[in-house]
Amino acid sequence: MCGIAGIMYKNSPGQDTGKALIDMLDGCQHRGPDSTGFALYEKAYDDQLRLRFFIGEGADAESAVERIRSELAKQEAELLEDEIIGNNYRVTVRFTGNLQHFSYAMEHNAKVISIGTSLEIVKDVGSAHDVDDRYHVSKFEGTHGLGHVRLATESDVKPEASHPFWATGFSDVAIVHNGQITNYWKMRRRLEQRDFQFTTDNDSELIAVYLADKLSQGVALKQALKTSIDDMDGTFSFLVSTSDEIGYAKDHLAAKPMIMYETDELVAIASEEVSLNRLFPGQALNTMEPPPGTYNTWSR
Amino acid sequence: MVALDLAELPVREVNERIREAGAAGDDVEILNPDARHHIGVGLIHPITVQVRGSAGYFCAGLSDQAHFEIEHNVGWGLGDNMYSGSVVVGGNAGAIPGVAIRGAEIVVRGNMGSRAGQVMKAGTLCCAGNANFMAGYMMYGGRIIILGDSGERVGEDMTSGDIFVAGKIGDLGSDAKLTDTDSAEIDDIREFLDRYEIPFNGSFQKIVNAGKKLRYGSSERQMRSIPFFTFSGDSDYWNPKVQEDLHIKSQIGRYRIRGYGGARALPHLSDLAFKKDLTNAGGDVDVVSKIEMYTELGGINGANPLKLSMPVMIAPMSYGALSASTKRAVGLASSLSGIAENTGEGGMSDAQRGAAKQLIFQMLGGRLGWNIHDMNRADGLEIYISQGAKPGLGGQLMAKKVTPELARIRGIPHGIDLRSPSRHPDILGADDLVIKVEELREATGYRLPVSVKLGAGRVRDDIKIAVKDGFDFIELDGMQGSTGAGSAEVIDHVGTPTLSAIIEAIDALEGIGRRQDIQLVLMGGIRDGVDAVKALALGADAVGFGTSTIIAGGCIACMQCHVGQCVTGIATQDPEHEARYDPEREAQNIHRFLESVRWQIAAITDALGHSSVSALNRDDLVAVTPEAARITGLEYAPEYRNGNTELDVRIA
Numbered sequence: 001m002c003g004i005a006g007i008m009y010k011n012s013p014g015q016d017t018g019k020a021l022i023d024m025l026d027g028c029q030h031r032g033p034d035s036t037g038f039a040l041y042e043k044a045y046d047d048q049l050r051l052r053f054f055i056g057e058g059a060d061a062e063s064a065v066e067r068i069r070s071e072l073a074k075q076e077a078e079l080l081e082d083e084i085i086g087n088n089y090r091v092t093v094r095f096t097g098n099l100q101h102f103s104y105a106m107e108h109n110a111k112v113i114s115i116g117t118s119l120e121i122v123k124d125v126g127s128a129h130d131v132d133d134r135y136h137v138s139k140f141e142g143t144h145g146l147g148h149v150r151l152a153t154e155s156d157v158k159p160e161a162s163h164p165f166w167a168t169g170f171s172d173v174a175i176v177h178n179g180q181i182t183n184y185w186k187m188r189r190r191l192e193q194r195d196f197q198f199t200t201d202n203d204s205e206l207i208a209v210y211l212a213d214k215l216s217q218g219v220a221l222k223q224a225l226k227t228s229i230d231d232m233d234g235t236f237s238f239l240v241s242t243s244d245e246i247g248y249a250k251d252h253l254a255a256k257p258m259i260m261y262e263t264d265e266l267v268a269i270a271s272e273e274v275s276l277n278r279l280f281p282g283q284a285l286n287t288m289e290p291p292p293g294t295y296n297t298w299s300r
Numbered sequence: 301m302v303a304l305d306l307a308e309l310p311v312r313e314v315n316e317r318i319r320e321a322g323a324a325g326d327d328v329e330i331l332n333p334d335a336r337h338h339i340g341v342g343l344i345h346p347i348t349v350q351v352r353g354s355a356g357y358f359c360a361g362l363s364d365q366a367h368f369e370i371e372h373n374v375g376w377g378l379g380d381n382m383y384s385g386s387v388v389v390g391g392n393a394g395a396i397p398g399v400a401i402r403g404a405e406i407v408v409r410g411n412m413g414s415r416a417g418q419v420m421k422a423g424t425l426c427c428a429g430n431a432n433f434m435a436g437y438m439m440y441g442g443r444i445i446i447l448g449d450s451g452e453r454v455g456e457d458m459t460s461g462d463i464f465v466a467g468k469i470g471d472l473g474s475d476a477k478l479t480d481t482d483s484a485e486i487d488d489i490r491e492f493l494d495r496y497e498i499p500f501n502g503s504f505q506k507i508v509n510a511g512k513k514l515r516y517g518s519s520e521r522q523m524r525s526i527p528f529f530t531f532s533g534d535s536d537y538w539n540p541k542v543q544e545d546l547h548i549k550s551q552i553g554r555y556r557i558r559g560y561g562g563a564r565a566l567p568h569l570s571d572l573a574f575k576k577d578l579t580n581a582g583g584d585v586d587v588v589s590k591i592e593m594y595t596e597l598g599g600i601n602g603a604n605p606l607k608l609s610m611p612v613m614i615a616p617m618s619y620g621a622l623s624a625s626t627k628r629a630v631g632l633a634s635s636l637s638g639i640a641e642n643t644g645e646g647g648m649s650d651a652q653r654g655a656a657k658q659l660i661f662q663m664l665g666g667r668l669g670w671n672i673h674d675m676n677r678a679d680g681l682e683i684y685i686s687q688g689a690k691p692g693l694g695g696q697l698m699a700k701k702v703t704p705e706l707a708r709i710r711g712i713p714h715g716i717d718l719r720s721p722s723r724h725p726d727i728l729g730a731d732d733l734v735i736k737v738e739e740l741r742e743a744t745g746y747r748l749p750v751s752v753k754l755g756a757g758r759v760r761d762d763i764k765i766a767v768k769d770g771f772d773f774i775e776l777d778g779m780q781g782s783t784g785a786g787s788a789e790v791i792d793h794v795g796t797p798t799l800s801a802i803i804e805a806i807d808a809l810e811g812i813g814r815r816q817d818i819q820l821v822l823m824g825g826i827r828d829g830v831d832a833v834k835a836l837a838l839g840a841d842a843v844g845f846g847t848s849t850i851i852a853g854g855c856i857a858c859m860q861c862h863v864g865q866c867v868t869g870i871a872t873q874d875p876e877h878e879a880r881y882d883p884e885r886e887a888q889n890i891h892r893f894l895e896s897v898r899w900q901i902a903a904i905t906d907a908l909g910h911s912s913v914s915a916l917n918r919d920d921l922v923a924v925t926p927e928a929a930r931i932t933g934l935e936y937a938p939e940y941r942n943g944n945t946e947l948d949v950r951i952a
Contacts, residue, residue, distance in 0.1 A: 001729055031735075034768070254413075257376060257394065257395065273356060284353040284373070289394055289413050291451075
């Protein structure tokens with residue numbers, strides 16, 4: 001029930017990634033008018049983590065900030081910077097401990113949107129331009145990113161139910177997904193048996209955790225995507241990103257659209273070609289529709 | 301040549317200009333298309349449209365006679381439902397190119413996406429590159445030519461038509477087989493390739509339907525005559541219905557099909573009562589003229605609304621399930637009573653169009669009989685997702701009823717047991733659906749209301765999708781709805797009762813604050829004006845009558861609709877049986893029934909103290925069973941059951 005987009009600039013140190021994703025999502029906003037989100041990657045600082053939280057407004061926000069600060073202190077994360085943007089609280093910390101334990105502890109005290117050395121997720125209700133107005137996504141210069149527009153059905157129109165999803169417990173892994181994983185509970189139970197925690201009932205979070213788990217075991221992203229196609233049932237087209245890679249996977253039935261365009265400078269992938277064309281107005285692009293049951297990755 | 305620049309003009313305006321150019325005999329070139337959707341949909345003139353770049357979804361869709369040349373790529377649904385004309389694509393095509401075409405020529409010089417030619421009926425789809433998987437999925441006729449490789453599951457569940465593959469065949473789909481080619485058809489292909497200047501000298505393999513799935517060896521035996529009252533009786537054990545079922549299954553060895561409605565007792569509108577004493581309702585002979593009943597449907601987004609003299613319409617029923625005479629009678633009755641009729645599946649005949657002053661044209665997944673010309677002469681368009689009697693399943697029309705004329709209208713081979721697809725080729729989610737709705741609007745110039753027919757299943761989610769995708773109204777069909785043919789188990793055991801459906805629908809819309817953005821028509825076992833008023837009071841904007849109109853017009857409820865030998869001439873295509881049906885007389889009978897509905901609606905509305913049907917509300921109702929109270933959230937008031945003298949005391 002949505003549209004997805006992703007872009008990676010292969011060589012340059014930083015481009016208008018935010019602006020490019022806004023354009024691509026605006027091009028396919030008809031696929032999902034309820035909420036819009038972005039996963040954005042900047043240059044990484046090794047010993048620093050950026051965290052984003054939903055804190056709500058007014059008194060809720062104040063108490064959430066307090067809880068977050070005290071938990072950060074408890075977890076021995078040194079607070080370097082913090083700011084409130086819209087209903088987000090964004091902090092930069094120095095942290096060297098066990099990231100999975102740290103993120104579960106934070107998750108128990110606040111609504112975490114993302115944790116990463118280079119990843120920041122920005123998502124909220126409204127269109128790509130609405131979210132940009134609130135969070136200034138267009139000012140974001142980076143190397144790569146993902147985007148998502150959502151039409152809400154099963155779950156409510158809430159900022160925390162919008163995409164992209166962060167792989168809870170793992171830094172820098174984000175996902176955008178169009179489709180439905182039908183063996184969700186089976187897959188989730190398997191991961192829960194191994195002490196992974198889920199913060200939503202959303203199948204996109206499952207894919208993110210599934211892939212991040214593989215990555216943490218030293219499996220290459222490409223290989224993890226390959227096994228995901230066999231392990232996940234349902235119809236899906238999804239994009240995944242890490243601090244230095246971007247990839248896609250598409251199920252065997254290819255019921256969910258996906259189209260890509262690649263040059264020496266960039267690779268861009270979207271639900272519809274009209275989104276890709278937004279990056280190159282007036283040009284006929286040599287695009288490619290990934291065949292059913294395929295996957296690929298790009299890195300920089 | 302008229303040049304139209306999509307960097308300057310929106311698609312809607314460009315499409316209007318293309319139509320004007322077509323009518324004036326001019327050709328058109330489209331600049332800066334940038335993969336936008338719906339370019340050139342709904343054209344009905346022999347115009348040439350040159351697209352200078354890439355086009356998006358449904359390029360050339362719903363057109364007849366037009367010629368398209370697209371320089372680069374196209375998105376999903378190229379040439380959707382084209383009747384004649386041609387399309388040449390210089391680059392690649394996305395999924396389902398040539399979906400549901402009825403006779404055009406489509407050439408893709410690059411590769412094409414999955415499910416090429418799904419449910420196509422006639423014409424040629426030619427791909428110079430490779431085709432992705434499931435080419436020819438559920439095709440009913442015509443020809444697919446693939447010069448490269450075919451991908452997997454080619455010809456999956458095809459009914460008829462030919463697929464020629466020059467390259468490697470991934471594997472054959474279900475019910476498809478390889479067969480020999482003859483020189484005449486190869487010569488014909490070469491002529492086609494020459495005409496489109498595609499150099500090719502290789503040889504072909506040919507794939508056709510293997511004939512194993514859609515033709516049963518043994519036909520289903522007719523049922524013993526069990527009166528419906530016995531059939532729907534309370535005993536769950538070895539009653540006559542169960543015995544009959546076992547006997548027939550022991551003969552045919554498969555699931556059963558039957559017609560008519562569900563036979564299980566379910567919570568329904570009769571489990572509700574009005575909160576006032578209606579003893580004197582209708583005492584006023586002029587009550588009909590005093591109650592405001594006029595209802596407009598489908599105009600909330602700017603389309604020309606249906607104009608109903610009362611909040612009632614005819615439920616969708618197909619010419620196919622019903623005889624032409626019956627469709628004529630229902631259509632005439634709808635005109636006499638000033639309400640709207642609906643084509644159901646399977647196309648619009650001139651007779652239907654002539655009989656009904658207001659006619660909704662229904663589009664199903666098989667696109668049987670769907671076309672731009674009948675869209676243009678309809679008063680509303682409707683996308684069927686499912687129906688209450690068998691939510692999630694496609695239609696069934698047994699071979700006995702697939703006459704040569706019906707086969708011609710629907711574009712299918714004569715004599716097959718027709719199983720309509722349960723899914724639309726181009727609607728695999730809410731995100732695709734919104735693009736489809738827009739295509740129908742673009743093709744008809746935004747004049748017509750576009751509605752969605754939903755069988756009650758996952759009502760809350762489906763209703764939210766319907767309003768978010770911008771439909772003008774919803775026809776919500778509960779489990780008590782009937783069908784011309786459906787799996788017997790499904791009719792009785794699958795779905796959501798009509799009473800629950802309306803409550804869930806209203807809750808869903810109010811839950812997201814969108815009740816005012818869509819209208820809701822409730823159907824599924826609505827029997828009379830009393831049911832109608834209850835449905836309106838629960839929140840429906842109008843109700844649909846199906847089975848009740850058929851019964852009013854002579855149906856004897858024998859439940860043999862699927863067999864095709866209906867003795868009353870209603871559910872049959874056999875001229876001998878149909879001759880017994882007098883459409884003019886039955887139209888009067890149906891009309892009189894509808895007028896009785898009008899009178900009941902007026903009398904009850906009046907007795908409840910309202911002057912307009914729009915004032916009916918939940919406060920007018922109570923529930924007389926615990927189940928209905930639980931479902932509706934209405935007060936449980938068993939004292940309102942019929943014949944309870946306490947009621948009189950209470951009111952006094």
